[in-house]
Amino acid sequence: MTPSGTALRRSLGVRDAVVVGLGSMVGAGVFAALGPAARAAGTGLLLGLAVAAVVAYCNAMSSARLAALYPASGGTYVYGRERLGPFWGYLAGWAFVVGKTASCAAMALTVGAYVWPGQAHAVAVTAVVALTAVNYGGIQKSAWLTRVIVAVVLAVLACVVVVCLASGRADTGRLGLGQGAGAGAGAGGVLQAAGLLFFAFAGYARIATLGEEVRNPARTIPRAVPLALGIALVVYACVAVAVLAVLGADRLGHAAAPLADAVRAAGVPGLVPVVRVGAAVAALGSLLALILGVSRTTLAMARDRHLPGALAAVHPRFQVPHRAEIAVGAVVAVLAATVDVRGAIGFSSFGVLAYYAVANACAWTLGPAPSARVLPALGMLGCATLAFALPTASVVTGAAVLAVGVVAYGVRRRFAPPAPRGSA
Known part of the structure; x- marks a missing residue:
C-alpha cells in the first residue's frame, strides 16, 4: 500500500510512455556519444552499437516484466526490495539516483555547450531551473513538452541522414563492414564504445520509474519499453551509418560536434545551425x-x-513529488555549475549499469523456466562487462561512490530505528 497523501495519478497511456522513453534515449547522446565511441572502437563503432543494443534489450525486457508486476514509482529500487531484499533495492536506488543525477548535469552542460559555449555552465543551470519548474507543474505538462521535443529532434536527425547519404560524399567503405573491430581498436575498444553508447540507450528506465503514473501498467509498460528501444535503435543506426560514411572513423572520433561536422563535410554548411x-x-x-x-x-x-521522509510528499494540486523534484533540481544545478561533462558521462554509465545488473538479477527470480532466465543472465553478464570496460577513472569513481552508499546503508541499519515500508 502507498501511504495516503503520497499516491500519484495514473494518466499516461502507451503513446505517452513511449514518448517519455524516446525523450530520454533519442536525446543528446546521439549528438555527443558517437565521437567518443568512434575514438574507442574505430571502424568497430557499428559493432559497439550492436553490443550496446543487445545489452539494452535484455535490460529492457527484464525491466518491463518487473514493472508490470510492481507498477510503483522507483523502478529497480522497488523490484530489488521485493525480489532480493531491502539492501539490493537500496543499492539499485542509490546507483540510479547518483548515476542519473550525473546524467542530468551532463545533459544540462550539453545544452550550454550548444546554445552559448562561452557561458555553458550558466546556461546549464538556467535549463535545470526551468525544467524543474515544468516538472513541478504536473506529469501531463512534462509529457506534452517531451512529445514536442522528440518530434523536433527526429526531424533534425532525418535531415542529417538524408543530407549525408545523398551528398555524393558518402563512402560505404568507411563503415568498416567485414573488417572486424577496425584497426587498432580490438575487442576492448568495441566494448568501451558499447559502454559509452549505452549511456544514450538507457532512457527506457524512465518508463519503469513512472510506473505509478501509467494507466493499466501490466499492459502498457511491456508494450512501451520495447517500442521505445526499437525506435531509438533504428534512429541511432541510421545516424551512425550516415555520419561514418561521410567523416570516417578517425574524423568522427576527433569531432567535437560530430553531426554538425558531418553536414558541413557533406557540403551543406547552412544546416549546421539547425543541427x-x-x-x-x-x-x-x-x-x-x-x-x-x-x-x-x-x-x-x-x-x-x-x-529524508519529507521528500515523499506529493503536491495536493499538481500530484507530483514536488519536494523531491526541487531537491533533485538543486543538486543538479550545483553539479552543472561545477563539473566537467566527460567525467559526468563516464560516472553515469557505471552507475546505470550497476542499476540494471540488479534489475536482471530480480528478473532471474521470476520463474524457474530456463527460457525465462536467458535474457536476465545475458543482461547481468553484459552489464558487468560494459561497466568494467569503461575508462579506469569512471570505474574507480563509480565503485567508490557505490561503496559510500553501502556504508551509509550499514550505518543507518545499525543506529536508526526501523521505519515502516512506504509502498508495496
Whole structure:
C-alpha cells in the first residue's frame, strides 16, 4: 500500500510512455556519444552499437516484466526490495539516483555547450531551473513538452541522414563492414564504445520509474519499453551509418560536434545551425525526462526512509513529488555549475549499469523456466562487462561512490530505528 497523501495519478497511456522513453534515449547522446565511441572502437563503432543494443534489450525486457508486476514509482529500487531484499533495492536506488543525477548535469552542460559555449555552465543551470519548474507543474505538462521535443529532434536527425547519404560524399567503405573491430581498436575498444553508447540507450528506465503514473501498467509498460528501444535503435543506426560514411572513423572520433561536422563535410554548411539547435533541444528533452525519473526514485526511497521522509510528499494540486523534484533540481544545478561533462558521462554509465545488473538479477527470480532466465543472465553478464570496460577513472569513481552508499546503508541499519515500508 502507498501511504495516503503520497499516491500519484495514473494518466499516461502507451503513446505517452513511449514518448517519455524516446525523450530520454533519442536525446543528446546521439549528438555527443558517437565521437567518443568512434575514438574507442574505430571502424568497430557499428559493432559497439550492436553490443550496446543487445545489452539494452535484455535490460529492457527484464525491466518491463518487473514493472508490470510492481507498477510503483522507483523502478529497480522497488523490484530489488521485493525480489532480493531491502539492501539490493537500496543499492539499485542509490546507483540510479547518483548515476542519473550525473546524467542530468551532463545533459544540462550539453545544452550550454550548444546554445552559448562561452557561458555553458550558466546556461546549464538556467535549463535545470526551468525544467524543474515544468516538472513541478504536473506529469501531463512534462509529457506534452517531451512529445514536442522528440518530434523536433527526429526531424533534425532525418535531415542529417538524408543530407549525408545523398551528398555524393558518402563512402560505404568507411563503415568498416567485414573488417572486424577496425584497426587498432580490438575487442576492448568495441566494448568501451558499447559502454559509452549505452549511456544514450538507457532512457527506457524512465518508463519503469513512472510506473505509478501509467494507466493499466501490466499492459502498457511491456508494450512501451520495447517500442521505445526499437525506435531509438533504428534512429541511432541510421545516424551512425550516415555520419561514418561521410567523416570516417578517425574524423568522427576527433569531432567535437560530430553531426554538425558531418553536414558541413557533406557540403551543406547552412544546416549546421539547425543541427546545433536540434542538439540543444535534444539535450533539453533528455534532461526533462531524467529529472522526472530521478525524482520518482527519490520519492520511493524517501517513502522507505532511505532518504529524508519529507521528500515523499506529493503536491495536493499538481500530484507530483514536488519536494523531491526541487531537491533533485538543486543538486543538479550545483553539479552543472561545477563539473566537467566527460567525467559526468563516464560516472553515469557505471552507475546505470550497476542499476540494471540488479534489475536482471530480480528478473532471474521470476520463474524457474530456463527460457525465462536467458535474457536476465545475458543482461547481468553484459552489464558487468560494459561497466568494467569503461575508462579506469569512471570505474574507480563509480565503485567508490557505490561503496559510500553501502556504508551509509550499514550505518543507518545499525543506529536508526526501523521505519515502516512506504509502498508495496
